[in-house]
Amino acid sequence: MMNSTTDEGSREVLENEIADLELRLRRAKERLAKSETATISPSPSAQSAHHYLLLLSDSALPLGSFAFSSGLESYLAHTRRARASSSYSSSSLSSSSSSSFSSFLPLSLSSYASSTLPFALAAHRDPQPDNVAALDDALDAAIVCTVGRRASVAQGRALLSIWEKSVAATADPGARLRPFAEMLRSSSFSSSSFNHNSANGSGSGKGSRTDGPPLVSAHLAPLFGAVAALCGLSLRQTAYVFMLSHVKALVSAAVRAGQFGPYQAQRILASAEVQAYLEAAIEREWRTPIERAGQSVPVMDLWVGRHELLYSRIFNS
16 A cells, blocks of 8 residues: 555656656747747858858959969060060960960969968958058068059958948948958048048148057958958868969959950869869868968069059059
């Protein structure tokens, strides 16, 4: 009799415990369902990262990169005499134009990768504003060619403007790049104020400019790396899109310079050679510290720098 009473008591305890666990499980499932329907994760998902990958690789992204030829126009002008002496027929002239670009492309890719890609990768690994500003300052000091510096700054500021006005509200609600943009705006305001005072003669004398050099210049490479990281792109995707964008800008410049037509341009972009160039350049600079980044094709600085000295040109310098 006593055993049966004990068994009934333990059974009742177990049933109560099971009922309590089922109630807690049901409430936990309700909370999970509410959190999945009512909240959005602040970090980019795989789907949104793929979406931003397509946006950043789009040729329609208004960075202004197609306004520059990255030294191609100057290269063609400085090698025109040698090409003309070896080309007489129209067919040979066409093949000479294509071969000129084929010679220039690997040199430009090697130069661009060695001088800028390490900064983009470093910014992706740490996209904090202070680190991006430090990388921007280091890149500004490393660029020797004035024309190349202007192109890098123009495209970087265009990217930052696109990020603030169009992308950041969705991709980065925390506005993690806002301090960098504020540094750029304060530097631009100080510079414009200094130039205005100098023009009016009110800024002469010791202490006419106490703010020193600008805090940031907004070069393209570190900003691209930071933006790609905030959009959820992987490090490999960032490197490939960054380098492929340079190839597309070069191919577009070659088309407008009359080197070949749009079908040949797409053939070049889809070729195995271009893919091999990109993979080799990325692999070579994958672990390059920014202290060892630099120009691997010194003559490229001469071609880019002499672009503004051409008698006639169709691209910005």
